[in-house]
Amino acid sequence: MGIPPSPVIFLFSVYRMNETIERIDGQGRLPRQQATQWSQVSVHTWIKIGILAVLFIYLFRYQLYPIVSLWFHDASWSHGLIIPLFSLYFLNQRKEQLLEARPKTNWLGLFLLLLSLAVLLLMIVQFRMTYLEQLTVVGALGAVVLFLGGWPILRHAWLPILYLLFAVPLPQRFLRALTIPMRTWAADMATWFLNRIPELQATANGVVIDVVYKGKPLEPALDVAEACSGMRLLMAFLALGVAMAYLHERPLSHRLVLLISTVPIAIFCNIVRVTITGLIYVLWDPKYAQGIYHDMLGLLMLPLAFMLYGILAWFMGNLLIEETAGAADVVVRKRQSGGGR
Numbered sequence: 097m098g099i100p101p102s103p104v105i106f107l108f109s110v111y112r113m114n115e116t117i118e119r120i121d122g123q124g125r126l127p128r129q130q131a132t133q134w135s136q137v138s139v140h141t142w143i144k145i146g147i148l149a150v151l152f153i154y155l156f157r158y159q160l161y162p163i164v165s166l167w168f169h170d171a172s173w174s175h176g177l178i179i180p181l182f183s184l185y186f187l188n189q190r191k192e193q194l195l196e197a198r199p200k201t202n203w204l205g206l207f208l209l210l211l212s213l214a215v216l217l218l219m220i221v222q223f224r225m226t227y228l229e230q231l232t233v234v235g236a237l238g239a240v241v242l243f244l245g246g247w248p249i250l251r252h253a254w255l256p257i258l259y260l261l262f263a264v265p266l267p268q269r270f271l272r273a274l275t276i277p278m279r280t281w282a283a284d285m286a287t288w289f290l291n292r293i294p295e296l297q298a299t300a301n302g303v304v305i306d307v308v309y310k311g312k313p314l315e316p317a318l319d320v321a322e323a324c325s326g327m328r329l330l331m332a333f334l335a336l337g338v339a340m341a342y343l344h345e346r347p348l349s350h351r352l353v354l355l356i357s358t359v360p361i362a363i364f365c366n367i368v369r370v371t372i373t374g375l376i377y378v379l380w381d382p383k384y385a386q387g388i389y390h391d392m393l394g395l396l397m398l399p400l401a402f403m404l405y406g407i408l409a410w411f412m413g414n415l416l417i418e419e420t421a422g423a424a425d426v427v428v429r430k431r432q433s434g435g436g437r
Contacts, residue, residue, distance in 0.1 A: 103155060103213045132195060134188075152240070156233045159216075163230055166265050175332040179263035182339050183256040189343065190252040197248040205243025212236040227267045234260050255342060262335040278330075279303040279320045281363065286320075286370040296378060309378050318374055330362040333401050340405070350412050354405070361404050365397040 153160060167176040187194065216232040219225050238257045242250050266274075283300045290298040290307070297308040305318035337358030341351040 103217075132192060134191060134195075137195070148240075152237070156216075156236070158220075159226075159230045159233050162226070163264060167263075170265070172328040172331070173265045175328075175335060176263040176265070179260060179335060182335075183259050186256040186259065186339075186342065187253060193252045194249065197245070197252065199244060199249055200246035201244070202242050202246040205239050205241070205246075209236055209239035209243060212239055227264070230264045231261070234258070234264070259335075259338065262331070262338075276303070278363065278366070282367050282370040283320045285367040286318075286374050289371045290374050290378070293375075293378075298374070305374065307374070307378055314378065318377060320370055329366055329397055329401065330359065332398070333362045333405075334358045336402075337405065340409070344409070346412070353412065354409060357405065357408055361401050361408075364404070365401045368400065369397050 163176065166173050168174075212232045212235040216229060216236075219229045219232070234257065237260070238250070238254070241253055241257065245253075280300075280303055283303050283305055287298045287300040287305055290296055290305070295310045299306045303320040305320070307314045307318060337355055341354045344351075346354075
């Protein structure tokens with residue numbers, strides 16, 4: 097693809113920035129007066145970071161362009177537009193820790209960067225696996241942060257970096273393998289609910305639902321299309337679930353429960369969507385079960401998912417408060433009994 101000089105220029109720039117960091121005070125340490133706000137970071141530092149960012153984007157332009165293009169042209173991956181913004185927000189939430197940390201060169205980062213570039217070239221020249229090419233972008237970014245900042249910086253930046261993986265579209269073959277069973281589950285569950293309606297008989301055949309209403313077969317049959325698989329909702333809600341679990345101060349067990357719950361909640365909301373679509377198709381007017389109306393119904397499932405997620409978070413939050421209050425009561429009682437003696 098004509099990019100051999102790019103890795104050399106990029107590596108040289110990273111190395112030069114690393115030398116600058118090491119010579120800040122002659123010992124690789126930051127000055128005693130440390131910044132507490134982004135505005136306090138020197139202009140020269142922002143210029144160097146900007147140059148490095150431009151070189152990084154230029155180096156991986158062939159991998160980044162298809163990703164960004166898909167965000168704009170495929171509704172299933174439109175949530176990718178906000179993923180980098182969330183990553184920046186995560187970094188801002190940790191700004192005090194990041195600005196107080198003392199960057200320290202870690203040569204493992206340089207090794208991982210070279211490894212990422214080697215894998216990238218191997219994927220381009222030999223295996224031509226686009227998805228792995230795009231993953232090397234995230235890997236190289238983490239390697240640069242590790243090389244320039246070391247573990248003191250990476251320990252606060254690792255999640256914002258890994259969070260960018262949600263913006264990388266999955267391969268179509270893998271995506272189809274996931275959507276087919278999800279479409280089948282949605283068809284089976286929607287069929288069960290539709291059969292609860294008087295004078296309505298529904299039969300699921302794979303992803304197609306045959307409907308007989310008042311003794312009259314409805315044509316064409318209901319087809320749970322790929323857009324109704326719930327994958328769009330699942331990926332978007334999973335990304336937001338990780339964000340919510342990260343931002344809220346909760347015990348690790350609570351965060352894991354909230355994160356895992358995003359999958360069944362997303363699947364349930366998609367079943368609700370398919371069922372409502374079937375009811376509209378049968379009991380109202382088929383034109384309101386397709387086109388823009390179908391898309392609007394899909395958008396309404398996101399607030400429903402958030403409501404269910406919020407109820408679960410509220411329940412777990414109250415459960416934690418009750419446990420804390422109970423522990424406090426025990427301590428007060430012990431103190432009172434001890435004072436009486």
